[in-house]
Each structure stands twice: as structure tokens, then as C-alpha cells.
Amino acid sequence: MPLDTSTYSLALLRLDGRRWNELRRLTAQISTQASADGSSFLSMGNTKVICTVTGPSEVKAAPGASGRGDEAVVSVEISVAGFSGVERKRRGKGDKRIYEMQTTIATAFQATLFTHLYPRSTITISLHILSLDGSLLATCLNASTLALIDAGVPMRDYICATTAGSTSSYSSNDEKADPLLDLNGSEELELPFLTVATCGTEDEVSVLVMETRVQVGRLEGMLAVGVDGCKQVRDILDVVVRARGKRILEGSQL
């Protein structure tokens, strides 16, 4: 791997000039598409995602659709644009990684939305990934939260997600390793990292996914930084949602 993260210890600055606990620039827009029931656009650094929510709507009468009678079913579709990465790649439907992400997002929101209010219906979340640079699952979760709020689906609280990594490689057991917040694409290739999503202001972990090897002792630090990062994300999303709320209020009083 040509990328060298060993320079981190010299100035305590990361490759893109951030400190360990800094998020990338997070911009979010809500209600971007008029045709959808709810929509959002969210970018965390260079990872950009458009999300649209349809529903709650009637269950399509597909045989075998797991439409449960007493609550709404959340279904997620993710499409990765061919131009999203550095190389143009065609991703088939059968990509297991994407499928795993879809199930993750669906089950996370199944537990947070008040699905029992909408029996025999589906809530469809469509995510379009325009640009890829790390923290993909986290970006998708944040975008879905915004779009669901826009769609007016009742929920317990925001689901906010971010990634956290550690500067040590898995083999070394040095104590100087710093946890890092919100990894970009090249850092993700190099360092152990996890994606964490919390629900609400308390440290309630809704999603936690880690795919790289890391010492068990390092996990606590990474998780703490990740959960703290989720709070930062939440504050940013909160501003966006409140701005939208203000617009609604102005509209209804005229």
C-alpha cells in the first residue's frame, strides 16, 4: 500500500489535514425532490448520497413478499452510480456487500420507526450513491434519517452514524494509537475502522459494523469516539431539520 499513515505521529494531522476528532464537511439538504414523499441529499466529505422515501404505501401484491400484517415493512434499495468511484465499475444486483447494507439500514429503521402505525404497508427507502469516499454506510443512514423525517414517518429519534478508526495497525500493540473520527476512503483501506450508528442523544448503539482486525482493548476508544461523532452529526442534522420546520411554519401562517 503506497499510502503512508505513519506521518500522523509527527504533526498529529491526518492526510487531509484534519485532527483526530474532526468530521469532514457534512452538508445536508432536505426535501430535494418534489416527486417523492420524502427526500434528502447528504454529503460527508466526498461521499455523496441522494435518498428518497416512498410510503407508507400499500404492499405490492408480489407473492412471497414478507408483508407482515401488523406493521409496516421497511425496504431499502441502494444503487451505486458507475461514476461514483475512481474507476468506472459495473456493480451487479447480486453484490452481497450492498445487500448486507440494505438489510442493515432496513432493520435499523424497522426498530426505530413506529411501523405499527401503518399495518400492511411498505416504506421504501431508495439510496443513490453519487460519489464514494469512505463512510458509505454512515452516509446512507444519515441520509435515510433526513428523508424519513421529511416524509413525516413517525420515529423514536434520529439515527445518526459515523465511522471511527484507529491509527495502529492490528499487529502492533503500541499504546500510542489514537482513535480517529470519520475516515475517508484511503484511510479506510489502511486502518482498522468501525461504523457506528446511535439512536437519540443517549449512547444507544443501533448499528455497529466492523470488518477489520483490531485489538479488543482498542475497541472501547474507537467506540467512544464514534459515539461522540454521532452526536456531532446529530447536531448538524438538527439544524437542517429545524430550518425545514421553520419554512413549514412560515408557509402555514400566511
Add this chain to the structure above:
Amino acid sequence: MSTTIAVPGQLLGATTDFLPGPGTHIHASSIHASILGPISRTVPPKPAGPSKRLTKITKATPEPLPTISIDRDISEGHGQGKREIIPEVSSVVLCKVTRITPRQANVNILVVGESVLDGDWQGLIRVQDVRATEKDKVKIFESFRPGDVVRAAVISLGDQSNYYLSTARNNLGVIMATSESGNAMYPVSWKEYRDPETGANEWRKVAKPF
């Protein structure tokens, strides 16, 4: 008016102070918002004073709690302040036939009751909903033609894309029709329109004129 906005998950108050209304939920014995929207508090009307003189000491009835709720986003009209009118079940609508098949006629709903709609809604008149009697003998092409203006009643909100409409009443059916040669026609019977220039008759499900 001091209305404030609540966001999902926001703490609204304790369950001892308020009753939860629509758009809220209870978590750990306090009320939280579950959707985005303005907070509204409705105080229940004060019960009128004791209707007759109290003869014995009873426990004071507990004061009914005000209900706290979140209004849904109702103003998609972006500042117009007008609530959009949409067709409801049993409302009478005027619509224009866009397409006919042997089983159904597709229509665009243009007017609901007395008000003209901003956009048009898709509707559907199935062959069994055209008239009330001899349903099995109804043929769509002998009842409607594309371009006809039809008065119909909404019988169901239907599937996701279409309202289901019915013309199975005397006062419902085609109210304006043009002939094959393009002239406006006048009704001559309950199932016929006549072209004033060519004198040819055409079949329609005619609405009874007032």
C-alpha cells in the same frame, strides 16, 4: 402566535403534565415528538360548574390534562396558505375521458364538487360501475369516448395511482360529448347523443340533465 417547531425525539414534557396527542410518543415516562412539525397544545374545555349543590364531600375530579400534539406538515403549497382539495369517497367530480379499453375507462379528474383542481388526478371507471342495471350488457365503447366530459362519483380511493369512479346513477354520466365529425352533440335519450349537423346518433351513458 408563538408556535414552535419540534423535531423527532425532542422532549416535549412529562406525562404528568400533558396527554400525548398525534405525532408524539412516550419514552421513559416523558412525551417526545415523533415527527417534524409545529407543537400544539389543546386545553380541554373546562367542565361546567357543579350542576347541583354538593351535598357531600367528594374527591375533586382531577383536572383534565392538556393534550400536546404535533401537527403534520399541511402546507405543501409553499406559502399559498390554501389547503389543497382532493377527491374523497362519495364526492361528485367532473372528469375527462383519456383512454378506453373494453374493461375500463381512464379519466382525468378536473373538478371536485364546486372547486377546480390545480392538478389533475387519475381516475378509473370500471365496466361494472358504468350503470346500475344490466351491468353485464355494458360496453365501454358504447358508454364513453375519449374527450367526453363525465360527471361521476368517487366510490373508492382505489390503488396507488387511480381513484375508482362510478356513473351508476341517473344524474351521472356523460355531460358533454363531441361526435366523430367533431361537433358538439346534444342528448336525445338516456343512451344517445345526436350530432346537430349530420344528424347521426352515437351511444353514450348520458347524465340526466337537471
Add this chain to the structure above:
Amino acid sequence: MPREVEPSLNEKQFFVKALEENLRIDGRAFDQYRELDLEFGDELGVTDVRLGKTRIHTHITAEVTTPFPDRPFDGLFTITSELSPMTSPFFEPNRPSTTEILLSRLLEKTLRRSGALDTESLCLIAGQKCWSIRADVHVLSHDGNLVDAACIGVLAALQHFRKPDTSTEGESVTVYTLAEREPVPLSLLHFPYCVTFSYYSSTVEEGETVTLLDATLLEEQLREGSATIGINRHGEVCQIAKLGGVPLDAVAFLGCVQIALVKVKEISVFVSKRLEEEAKKRDKGGLMAELSAENDRVS
């Protein structure tokens, strides 16, 4: 596609009631595994794992192929998992269910991405010839906790497997038959096992979450969240997958990781004990030590 039969209301209520009284339906403690049984086949690299009523058959095969052009020094290691209609009528061939995809993803992450098998040791001639190791996981009976059982099955099979010995002279590789030379074991770097936790929150009083280990099928159908932790006995976490579900306190989650570590140590001990017994059975006349060309590994 036929739909999976959901547990009936009676079953559900009975389970919830039992959970409120700190009982599981089969009488186990919350953090107790079902009886684990590991059998080896006559062939090398064949295992049969039983975890309660869950039964998983694993078969390792090796063949010589050409490596991927972008990784000329690495051999191939693939894990294929199959849930056949034999397991349950709700699984259809050629149409992977969610359970199946998640199972294969978890095995992939735990065993392959964490580098449990040293793929560089499978290289014969750089860029031209390498071993391709393939693990076929067949679920024979599904009574919950497939991931943990499959992980044990694959790792035990990998340790049990012996690939034919080879020698390389210039550009030509000779693969010796079993009769010519004693086959050699695979080079495994560490042994990550999976531990799956199931969470139940709405069944008990608010704010409390019940955590169960090694859930049966019924318990899996009724759970509101789960987390699978892949960890080796040296305390290296290889993979965590808490894919949505009911939110869980971060501190409680770290507790789960510690429990997983304890459980993995137990499983490791069990598997190595069974492997030793099996080696003794195969070692007829105690000749194995002399036939083997391996150096002892310190791990």
C-alpha cells in the same frame, strides 16, 4: 416463494413470559451454549458440527489453479455456503435468502478478510500456479445460530485438512500423491470464532434488554436485534456485525465483547481437544512425527 412460518401467538407469549421469569424454553442459562459436538469424516477436511439441533457439514477441497493477475503471490480461498431445501422448505435452490447471504458475508468477513488462512503460503509459482482452497458449508439442519456453528465447522475442517505435498523445480511443480509423501497441513495464522448475541427489549420492562447467547430458531425469529462478534483467543476482534435492530447501550456492548472473548477461548479449547483426539486416532503406530516434514509452530 413460500413464506417462513412465523411462531404462533401462543409460542410467542410463552417465550416472553418465560423470559420475564429469567428462563429459556430449553432450560439453559442466558449465556450458555447448547451441547457442541464435533465429528470428523474419514476424509481429511470433512467436519460435522452439531450445536443442539443445528447441524453443519463442512468439506475442504484443494486444487491447483492460476492466481488472480492483480495478486500473483496469493493463493485462493473461497467459502461457499448453501442452505438447501433439505434444511427447511423455505429455502429454494439458486435463490439465496437473506439468511444465506448474511451467513456467507459473515463467514467471509470473519475467516477470509481477517486473514485466518495464510493465502501467501498457497502460492506455488508466482503469477502462474497456486492452490485454491475451497470450503463448502452445507447446512443439514437449521435450529438457529448458523453463523457460530459454521465458523467452528470451517475452522476445524481447515485444521483437519492436509493438502498434498509439492516440490518446485524451476517452472515445474510436482504434486505428490498421498502414497508418495505425507500431505501437509494448511498454514493458519489465527482462529477467529463467532459468537452471536440476541437481544430482546420490548418483552421486558422498559429500559432493560435481555441478552441471549446461542439462540435457537424460535429465539432467532422472536429476537429484536442481534450482534455477531468474530474474535480470536488472543483478543483480536476480527469482525463485528450488529446490523440494525434494537438499540443497545455502548457500554453494555463492550461487555458483550468480553463475554465473546471468554466463549471463544472455551470453543478454541474444545476444538483443539477434539483435533488432538482425532490426530491420535489417525496416527497409527505413532509414525506421524517421523513422516511429517513440518517444523513446530509457535503460536
